[in-house]
Amino acid sequence: MRAWPNPLAPIGRVVLEFLAATGRVALFTAESVLAAVRPPYFLRLAVRQFLEIGYYSLPIVGLTAIFTGMVLALQSYTGFSRFAAESAIPSVLVVSLTRELGPVLTALMVAGRVSASIAAETGTMRVTEQLDALVTLSANPLQYLVAPRLLAGVLALPPLVLIADVIGTMGGFLISVGKLGFEPGIFLNRCLESLQTLDVVSGLVKAAVFGFLIVLMGSYHGFHSEGGARGVGRATTNAVMSASALILVANYLITEAFFSR
Amino acid sequence: MTGSAQAPAIELRGLVKRFGRKTVLDGMDLTAMAGDSLAVIGTSGTGKSVSFKCALGLLPLDAGTVRFAGIPRDELPSSGPQALMRRSGVLFQGSALFDSLPIWENVAFALFHTGSMRRAQAYEVACTKLAEVGLDERAANLFPSELSGGMQKRAAIARAIAADPEFLFFDEPTSGLDPITAATINRLIEDCVTRLRATTVTITHDLASARQIANRVAMLHGGRIVWEGPVAELDRSGSAHVEQFVHGRADGPVTAEPPT
Ligand SMILES: Nc1ncnc2c1ncn2[C@@H]1O[C@H](COP(=O)(O)OP(=O)(O)OP(=O)(O)O)[C@@H](O)[C@H]1O
Numbered sequence: 001m002r003a004w005p006n007p008l009a010p011i012g013r014v015v016l017e018f019l020a021a022t023g024r025v026a027l028f029t030a031e032s033v034l035a036a037v038r039p040p041y042f043l044r045l046a047v048r049q050f051l052e053i054g055y056y057s058l059p060i061v062g063l064t065a066i067f068t069g070m071v072l073a074l075q076s077y078t079g080f081s082r083f084a085a086e087s088a089i090p091s092v093l094v095v096s097l098t099r100e101l102g103p104v105l106t107a108l109m110v111a112g113r114v115s116a117s118i119a120a121e122t123g124t125m126r127v128t129e130q131l132d133a134l135v136t137l138s139a140n141p142l143q144y145l146v147a148p149r150l151l152a153g154v155l156a157l158p159p160l161v162l163i164a165d166v167i168g169t170m171g172g173f174l175i176s177v178g179k180l181g182f183e184p185g186i187f188l189n190r191c192l193e194s195l196q197t198l199d200v201v202s203g204l205v206k207a208a209v210f211g212f213l214i215v216l217m218g219s220y221h222g223f224h225s226e227g228g229a230r231g232v233g234r235a236t237t238n239a240v241m242s243a244s245a246l247i248l249v250a251n252y253l254i255t256e257a258f259f260s261r
Numbered sequence: 262m263t264g265s266a267q268a269p270a271i272e273l274r275g276l277v278k279r280f281g282r283k284t285v286l287d288g289m290d291l292t293a294m295a296g297d298s299l300a301v302i303g304t305s306g307t308g309k310s311v312s313f314k315c316a317l318g319l320l321p322l323d324a325g326t327v328r329f330a331g332i333p334r335d336e337l338p339s340s341g342p343q344a345l346m347r348r349s350g351v352l353f354q355g356s357a358l359f360d361s362l363p364i365w366e367n368v369a370f371a372l373f374h375t376g377s378m379r380r381a382q383a384y385e386v387a388c389t390k391l392a393e394v395g396l397d398e399r400a401a402n403l404f405p406s407e408l409s410g411g412m413q414k415r416a417a418i419a420r421a422i423a424a425d426p427e428f429l430f431f432d433e434p435t436s437g438l439d440p441i442t443a444a445t446i447n448r449l450i451e452d453c454v455t456r457l458r459a460t461t462v463t464i465t466h467d468l469a470s471a472r473q474i475a476n477r478v479a480m481l482h483g484g485r486i487v488w489e490g491p492v493a494e495l496d497r498s499g500s501a502h503v504e505q506f507v508h509g510r511a512d513g514p515v516t517a518e519p520p521t
């Protein structure tokens with residue numbers, strides 16, 4: 001009877017698949033959070049994960065931050081000198097770093113490292129039956145694997161972002177003082193004067209949310225990987241992609257919540 | 262280890278498991294009496310591994326019921342000493358040792374991660390269990406990737422029996438091992454069965470192994486058990502399927518690649 005396929009059918013399928021995936025992620029999130037608040041707590045694992053996520057991300061985060069600060073100083077100089085508004089550079093630098101660039105760039109870099117490694121590790125455990133083995137040894141994989149990482153992610157990202165903010169400002173400071181002829185004292189004073197508590201707080205809230213998303217996406221895709229090494233590879237890619245996308249979306253939503261009025 | 266068993270310990274009734282449009286289990290019935298050592302044989306890909314995972318609830322079932330010691334699996338508590346996983350030991354086909362933990366922590370996992378034992382004591386117990394499977398204290402401190410396949414299998418058996426389970430599942434304990442190591446592992450399993458008095462289900466393609474460790478044998482084919490009986494009757498089963506399997510013939514009712 002149906003000579004032509006319905007042109008709307010593929011669209012409907014995509015929408016349904018999207019809704020189903022959203023539902024699965026929501027369920028996984030709820031289960032993970034529940035598992036995290038219920039005993040037993042694997043604190044030793046959480047500490048190890050804190051080091052893994054926080055400490056070992058310092059080099060890449062520092063590198064990102066310092067170059068971002070430097071470039072930001074250079075570019076805003078180009079822009080502001082056209083209006084003879086160079087004196088605004090410190091304030092623009094520090095506010096855009098603490099509110100946006102610090103949290104977002106830090107989170108994106110950490111997502112590349114941590115979401116990928118969590119997805120690869122968990123995915124390998126899935127395809128080698130280690131997750132099943134956990135269950136047969138009376139351990140809830142969500143409690144044993146996901147909960148410590150969630151805790152570590154939420155706690156590790158804010159200090160990382162603070163450090164990124166400081167290093168980024170230092171980068172801007174180096175360029176402004178070394179190349180653009182600012183007085184060191186005046187530059188730093190301007191930075192401190194223009195910085196408000198809300199700038200820092202919003203950045204830290206973002207950091208905690210991003211830390212949660214990074215771990216959640218790594219774990220979710222790792223848990224649901226199937227089909228051997230290829231499946232683990234796909235899970236790793238999907239984890240980084242979805243973590244990055246969610247970070248950008250969440251960043252907009254949090255900015256909107258804090259600063260739109 | 263006699264078959265004069267009293268009560269059914271593990272009962273599978275009408276198990277159905279599908280992956281997409283492919284039906285792997287199609288009304289599988291199987292009973293192991295308390296103290297039985299049951300060997301499940303069948304060609305590669307018939308669903309032997311799937312069946313024990315379904316029985317334990319590691320994979321969701323499409324239909325069927327599973328009872329342990331007479332109690333439906335869903336009615337067993339999910340935690341505490343009566344929980345199914347507290348009473349079961351499992352050897353996975355690929356050993357499934359946790360590669361981030363040293364061997365002794367693998368073996369003692371259930372004792373101190375989810376149980377209440379102190380680390381030092383758990384280490385002692387792990388070493389005892391490892392000694393039982395012929396691994397010494399040096400191996401206890403290595404990581405799984407530093408062990409050979411046979412040693413990994415032994416360590417995984419030690420982990421399965423560490424908490425003195427009531428139900429034991431071994432998925433191909435001797436596949437890929439040399440005959441001598443295989444014989445050692447067979448003896449080990451035999452020993453577990455007699456000493457722990459656990460009800461044991463062993464999945465295997467290895468008939469010699471089945472004859473040594475089991476008192477009953479069941480053959481899975483086409484999603485169902487096509488024959489079940491005492492191990493002594495393996496050679497006069499009267500079942501064309503078993504006959505073909507025992508003699509290893511390519512032609513017969515069993516085809517190597519099950520139709521998909
Ligand atoms: N997660 C899965 N998704 C799709 N199909 C699966 C999955 N797991 C198993 N199967 C299919 O189920 C069938 C039975 O697999 P199973 O691993 O139980 O075989 P087996 O009897 O244990 O074989 P072997 O002796 O080789 O281990 C296979 O055909 C396999 O393709």
Ligand SMILES: [Mg+2]
Nearest residue numbers: 309310311354
């Ligand atoms: Mg198998």
